[in-house]
Amino acid sequence: MICIRGAVTAEENTRESILENTELLLREIIEKNDIAVEDIVCIDFTATKDLDKAYPAVAARKLGITEAALMCMQEMYVENSLKMCLRVGLFAENGKKQSSAKHIYLKGAQVLRPDIAVIDAVAIDGPAGSGKSTVAKAIAKALGYVYVDTGAMYRTIGLDCSENGIDCRDEKAVSQKAESTDIELKFENGLQKIYLNKKDVTEKIRTQECAENASLVARYPYVREKLASLQRKIAEDTQVVMDGRDIGTNILPGAKTKIYLDASSEVRAKRRVGELKDKGIEADFSQILARVIQRDEQDKNREHNPLTVAKDAHVIDTSNMSVDEVREKILAIVRGE
Numbered sequence: 001m002i003c004i005r006g007a008v009t010a011e012e013n014t015r016e017s018i019l020e021n022t023e024l025l026l027r028e029i030i031e032k033n034d035i036a037v038e039d040i041v042c043i044d045f046t047a048t049k050d051l052d053k054a055y056p057a058v059a060a061r062k063l064g065i066t067e068a069a070l071m072c073m074q075e076m077y078v079e080n081s082l083k084m085c086l087r088v089g090l091f092a093e094n095g096k097k098q099s100s101a102k103h104i105y106l107k108g109a110q111v112l113r114p115d116i117a118v119i120d121a122v123a124i125d126g127p128a129g130s131g132k133s134t135v136a137k138a139i140a141k142a143l144g145y146v147y148v149d150t151g152a153m154y155r156t157i158g159l160d161c162s163e164n165g166i167d168c169r170d171e172k173a174v175s176q177k178a179e180s181t182d183i184e185l186k187f188e189n190g191l192q193k194i195y196l197n198k199k200d201v202t203e204k205i206r207t208q209e210c211a212e213n214a215s216l217v218a219r220y221p222y223v224r225e226k227l228a229s230l231q232r233k234i235a236e237d238t239q240v241v242m243d244g245r246d247i248g249t250n251i252l253p254g255a256k257t258k259i260y261l262d263a264s265s266e267v268r269a270k271r272r273v274g275e276l277k278d279k280g281i282e283a284d285f286s287q288i289l290a291r292v293i294q295r296d297e298q299d300k301n302r303e304h305n306p307l308t309v310a311k312d313a314h315v316i317d318t319s320n321m322s323v324d325e326v327r328e329k330i331l332a333i334v335r336g337e
């Protein structure tokens with residue numbers, strides 16, 4: 001007897017989405033484990049509370065699974081657990097050893113139980129200007145991990161909207177656009193390049209306008225869910241240092257190391273003025289400070305996955321620290337010192 005575990009996330013709480021995703025998961029389990037339908041003895045299905053429009057077991061009929069005992073149960077709720085997740089435990093009598101079982105996790109569904117799953121990743125969250133990207137790049141280099149900048153993905157959706165005349169305050173229009181936005185990440189020497197509809201926009205998204213549009217579109221659940229599954233998928237396949245606003249709390253709640261970087265708004269505004277100066281752009285400190293405060297407001301007070309400190313995060317105030325000092329401090333945490 002062999003038991004295969006599997007999980008998948010559904011796009012929406014509809015009968016169609018539940019059954020389509022369950023079928024996809026069952027097909028993958030059967031194919032990857034070389035199981036004949038008639039050898040299946042029993043399948044336990046679970047669904048998270050937010051999926052209640054169909055019994056997932058119905059999908060088994062389509063695959064001709066008629067003899068097996070089928071059970072559907074509601075998944076226990078665990079804080080920060082994945083949303084809209086379907087799981088199965090499939091038991092088959094195919095003469096193979098349990099050690100050969102290939103468990104299947106699709107669409108970013110590998111961490112339903114963040115309380116027991118640990119991912120070899122470093123999650124770095126914090127407000128704009130706290131030094132996340134500089135430090136995250138340095139940490140990734142030191143560890144040989146891939147650096148993933150999730151803010152760039154929100155910036156890219158914002159760019160796509162503004163280039164197509166869509167108001168980033170219009171949730172419906174942004175969500176519709178985001179549905180067809182083709183975002184691709186490529187990693188070269190551990191660094192990320194981002195492509196919008198096959199065009200490299202890595203540099204183009206670094207403007208103040210893109211940052212503000214990113215913060216606006218990041219409020220919408222459709223946008224967040226689309227990007228969340230992309231982000232989880234990357235961390236599934238690679239060891240990452242991922243930075244953003246909700247990495248430790250929502251995207252990778254099972255990350256081995258969680259860091260929350262902070263700095264006073266004045267220090268962060270000063271850093272921004274310095275960056276602009278380096279690019280030959282004169283900027284007014286009080287104007288920049290007002291924008292920093294406004295973006296904080298928006299990122300911390302939005303309804304979906306706001307910027308908050310994960311319970312198990314190490315908080316580092318970088319106001320009076322150099323990049324090297326922050327880097328060393330985080331590396332010491334990673335090493336468990």
Ligand code: DC
Nearest residue numbers: 150151152154214215218244245246
């Ligand atoms: O880190 P950044 O400045 O590139 O991010 C731009 C905006 O994107 C930020 O103001 C909020 C949003 N964002 C988010 O909501 N969640 C993330 N994980 C990353 C960024």
